[in-house]
Amino acid sequence: MQALKRAIWVFHLNTGGCNGCDIEILAALTPRYDLERFGIKLVGSPRHADVLLITGPVTRKMEERLKRVYAQTPDPKMVVVVGNCGSSKGVFHHHYNVVGPVDKFVPVDVYVPGCPPRPEAIIYGVAKAWIKLEKLKEEKK
Amino acid sequence: MSEFTLPVGPVHPAFKEPIQFKFKIEGEKIKSVDIDMGYNHRGIERAGMKRNPVQIIYLSERICGICSFSHPFSFSRAVENAVGIEVPERAHYIRTIIAELERLHSHLLWAGVAAHEIGFDTVLYLVWKNREKVMDICESITGNRVHYGVMMIGGVRRDLTEEHCQKLSKAMEYYNETLTAIEDVFLNEKTIKMRTQGIGILSKKDALALSAVGPTVRASGVPKDVRVDQPYAAYADMDVKPIVPEKANGDIFDRVWCRLVEVRQSIQIIDFCLQNIPKGDTLAEKNIVKLLADLSQAEGEGIGRHEAPRGECTHYVVLNKQPNPFTWKARAPTYNNVLPWVPMFKDAEIADIPIISASIDPCIACADRVTIVENNKTKTLNKIDLHKKSIEKSKRLKKCQ
């Protein structure tokens, strides 16, 4: 990796998934995979975040929350959807209380497929978002 | 002092039922709590009634990513119970091994999260580093880290090879060694003791009245464990004892203790299974088409119980000569453990919210957003603030020493 210009802060939101993806995101942060060595850090509020990591197929009650969290994240921002069910509803297709997928409500930049994706794949997805974010900033200059 | 309402949540990451708590507080003390559920309701059971039993196995895995073996286990047992399928002996042993591996990884996951909640991130990393070993084993046995996809009605889809057995016994040796360090931290470290002893107490009476399950009820001194009360799979062949503390206070410390001892117990169970696993088939009916045809002719109701890491997980199925089950009902252990939160939270401090809510192991527990409504002026505390409060309390207690 080239020298990083900035550290990426990530906010993680579960919109009703099974939490398989969420524990893999957490696993990506722990010593084996160590996401933090790239300066990628999980933060507790969307207001501090550059990247939104979204899991889950969006349930009816979470729809509003998802939109609100997206609006709270400062621009420029990237949205990474982790897991099949966030990308396409996956196994939760045709469920009456599932209104997703995520890209129906907020624009998505990177999809990470897998149910759940491996931690490596999640790191790769976040890195892709990071590259896109840098490009966006260059263009703006 | 006037009372405030303090809503916590509902963005609870990783939870079958994400929850919003509404705390009534007076100063720093919690007076009462109201719990609002349903944020994660996906309608799984309803959708399952439109799928056939083999498809439901994959759906039931996705009820929860941490109990991803317990739900299909209970469901398969319910269907086998309804139809009367005999599971081969070897499959029983493989199921038991994977179920115990799941308990191992789930309890370690919990220990890490609990440490994080009281501000011990070093311990979180220590424990999660250890946990990767069992994830590797699960991956090599089943092909996946989280959703194993190994369960099938009437047995399991993959056999254990000689190589797997060797890897497993090596891993168990590894855990026998490394667990000592983790136990030492949790049971002897002064700050952890201060933050957990005498906090979040659930009395035996309340535990029974609210029908708590799993380590939550055992820590209150009730020896309730499906593996003992109604032995199934390979548990019937061995001597499993419910883990109950000698002098149960029902506080968080007891729950920590219960889980740590259960990890040791899981290692013993896996060792026993490895030594006694019989040879033979792993599946009662290998042809899925024939299995589905048989199931669509079956009639009856069945119940499947399994002691998941968090407590008893029950599935109920009614088949009525249709390709899809007529009824499917799943009851996850966290569901039972929600009401016991009410007595636990009573008179606790705000700084204890994270550790108390984590103490029943609701998959991952942490409040994402807290709002204090103070005379209609709204002040928002988020997860970080709550976490900071928790860390502050740890530091304060240390200083008082």
Ligand code: SF4
């Ligand atoms: S993609 Fe799969 S593992 Fe991830 S939240 Fe959805 S169902 Fe769970």
